[in-house]
Amino acid sequence: MKLRWHTIILILLVLGGASASAIYFSVKGNVDVVEGEISVSPSSFSIDVAKGSHYVKEIRVKNSGGEAEIYFEEVVEGPDKDAIDVSFHTQSGNSISSSNKLKLAAGTSENPSETVINVHIDVDDNAPAGSYSIYISAKG
Numbered sequence: 001m002k003l004r005w006h007t008i009i010l011i012l013l014v015l016g017g018a019s020a021s022a023i024y025f026s027v028k029g030n031v032d033v034v035e036g037e038i039s040v041s042p043s044s045f046s047i048d049v050a051k052g053s054h055y056v057k058e059i060r061v062k063n064s065g066g067e068a069e070i071y072f073e074e075v076v077e078g079p080d081k082d083a084i085d086v087s088f089h090t091q092s093g094n095s096i097s098s099s100n101k102l103k104l105a106a107g108t109s110e111n112p113s114e115t116v117i118n119v120h121i122d123v124d125d126n127a128p129a130g131s132y133s134i135y136i137s138a139k140g
Contacts, residue, residue: 037065038063038064038065038068038104039061039064040061040062041059041060047121049121051124051125052125053123054120054121054122054123055120055121055122056118056121059117059136060114060115060117061102061117061138062113063106063107063114064107065107066106067104068103068140069103069140070101071096071097071100071101071138071139072088072096072117072138075134076132076133077134078131078133079129079130083126083127083128084123084134087119087122088102088118088120089120090116121134
């Protein structure tokens with residue numbers, strides 16, 4: 001029994017070493033709707049990111065209601081959630097946070113306002129290989 005356990009661990013280490021060059025993400029835009037008028041697309045996407053790299057994904061926020069101020073929060077799940085940093089920026093490079101909210105222009109259901117947001121994903125050099133999920137929510 002002990003020999004089997006060691007064999008399984010050895011196989012996992014060999015497979016882990018073979019896939020150590022890339023980290024796999026399943027990024028899902030699970031968004032809490034603010035005032036029932038705001039939507040984010042795409043709602044999910046998947047990417048492969050190498051260790052020590054930076055990735056930017058563009059998302060679009062549509063508002064079919066009155067003017068609103070929002071920010072984004074994320075939850076990272078995976079082998080080492082602290083090895084992944086996520087930040088949100090406007091097209092002009094301004095950071096979006098709870099203290100620096102994004103202003104969404106008013107829109108209508110026929111003509112919603114649309115704002116493009118850049119989601120920046122930074123992977124540490126020592127991040128363990130594996131699959132990571134990032135859940136994004138919009139807050140008011």
